[in-house]
Amino acid sequence: xxxxxxFIKSTTGSSVTSLDVTDCFSADYDxxxxxxxxxxxxxxxxxxIRFLDSGGTVITANEYDWAHMNMRSYSTFAERRATNxxxxxxxxxxxxxxxxxxxxxxxxxxxxxxxxxxTFTKGQSSVMVDGYGVTAFKAIGVHKSAEQITGFQIYTAGxxxxxxxxxxxxx
Amino acid sequence: MxxxxxxxxxxxxxxxxxxxxxxxxxxxTSSTALIDFExxxxxxxxxxxxxxxxxxxxxxxxxxxxxxxGGSVQTGASDYGRAxxxxxxxxxxxxxxxxxxxxxxxxxxxxxxxxxxxNGYFYMYNALDSSKYTFFNQHSTFLxxxxxxxxxFGAGSYQQSNTLSGIRFYMSSGNINETEISLYGIAxx
Numbered sequence: 614x615x616x617x618x619x620f621i622k623s624t625t626g627s628s629v630t631s632l633d634v635t636d637c638f639s640a641d642y643d644x645x646x647x648x649x650x651x652x653x654x655x656x657x658x659x660x661x662i663r664f665l666d667s668g669g670t671v672i673t674a675n676e677y678d679w680a681h682m683n684m685r686s687y688s689t690f691a692e693r694r695a696t697n698x699x700x701x702x703x704x705x706x707x708x709x710x711x712x713x714x715x716x717x718x719x720x721x722x723x724x725x726x727x728x729x730x731x732t733f734t735k736g737q738s739s740v741m742v743d744g745y746g747v748t749a750f751k752a753i754g755v756h757k758s759a760e761q762i763t764g765f766q767i768y769t770a771g772x773x774x775x776x777x778x779x780x781x782x783x784x
Numbered sequence: 785m786x787x788x789x790x791x792x793x794x795x796x797x798x799x800x801x802x803x804x805x806x807x808x809x810x811x812x813t814s815s816t817a818l819i820d821f822e823x824x825x826x827x828x829x830x831x832x833x834x835x836x837x838x839x840x841x842x843x844x845x846x847x848x849x850x851x852x853x854g855g856s857v858q859t860g861a862s863d864y865g866r867a868x869x870x871x872x873x874x875x876x877x878x879x880x881x882x883x884x885x886x887x888x889x890x891x892x893x894x895x896x897x898x899x900x901x902x903n904g905y906f907y908m909y910n911a912l913d914s915s916k917y918t919f920f921n922q923h924s925t926f927l928x929x930x931x932x933x934x935x936x937f938g939a940g941s942y943q944q945s946n947t948l949s950g951i952r953f954y955m956s957s958g959n960i961n962e963t964e965i966s967l968y969g970i971a972x973x
Contacts, residue, residue, distance in 0.1 A: 617803070618803040618804045618970060620803045620972040623972065648829070648830050648970065650829040650830060650909065650910070682869060684867040684868060684869055684879070684881065684938045684939065686866055686882055686941075687881070687883045688881075689879065690867075690869065690881075712916055713916050713917050713945040714917060715910070715916055715917075716919070717830070717907065717908075717909025717910060717919040717920075717921070718921075719907050719921065737921040737923075737937065738921070738939070739907075739919035739920055739921050739939035739940070739941065740919070740939075741917055741919070741941060741943070746867075746883025746884070746941075747866065747867055747883065747919070747939055747940060747941035747943070748867060748939065749867050749937075749938040749939030751869075751938070779829075779970075781803055781972075
């Protein structure tokens with residue numbers, strides 16, 4: 614019997630400025646789910662994702678479109694978006710290394726390994742903005758180049774963070 | 785080689801299947817005030833919850849959630865926070881938000897007449913980790929009191945570092961007439 618979520622791999626980074634989740638996509642699945650069960654950092658900023666090409670090299674070209682709604686319990690909601698960007702934003706946010714305010718997130722990635730398709734993604738995250746309150750992200754993104762994608766990278770603007778990612782194939 | 789493929793080989797052709805593990809399903813067929821899940825399993829960082837064919841006994845009431853710690857329901861005035869968007873089919877939308885609450889509102893102002901039902905799914909993060917807050921993401925589709933077709937998406941939090949022993953679903957007023965709620969753990973999460 615086919616499974617439902619099939620575990621592929623777990624990747625953890627400690628005090629890293631980016632975290633590559635390598636060789637997690639294959640011809641075995643069309644749809645993937647990854648869970649971000651921890652993300653914390655000392656400097657306030659968003660975290661996003663980039664994809665890794667067939668050689669495992671991170672794609673930094675301006676080939677990404679993204680949009681997300683930032684729903685803040687303590688303020689008016691905000692919409693953010695970009696086209697032809699170098700990453701997909703809206704995965705997470707943190708401004709503290711306190712474990713109790715770490716992020717929870719579930720994202721899906723569609724058709725990454727299919728070389729004739731763009732790679733699409735959507736996700737939702739729940740984070741605590743320390744001193745303010747809970748915030749939600751509802752996000753979409755696309756990599757607008759038809760090529761084989763083998764993994765992804767948790768990307769930030771450069772300051773170090775701690776993160777744990779679990780990847781599953783969806784059957 | 786991806787680890788998943790390596791495991792496939794190591795297990796002699798038995799793939800590492802079935803990581804969405806059903807913990808419990810509760811089926812409600814008559815008027816009920818509280819639906820408690822008192823077993824959240826072990827070892828899960830992420831839980832997945834489905835709410836199917838939900839029918840409130842009273843019009844314009846919210847489906848709420850509180851958590852249980854050591855078997856006791858948590859009702860502190862600032863234990864919870866919420867932020868979600870509500871989109872109605874008449875073209876309006878609203879921002880439902882508050883950083884300090886004594887409960888989580890999952891689905892707001894559900895209709896109760898005829899086939900005015902609600903459906904949804906929720907993720908719950910870190911419920912079994914005593915060092916972290918518990919977070920939620922919510923998605924629902926329902927017929928409102930108006931009645932307009934509507935959807936919600938957003939997040940919530942239980943803002944205490946505790947290990948949860950359970951979760952409770954209940955209405956802001958009145959009972960639950962009908963629903964099926966399933967709680968899953970995502971293994972290896």
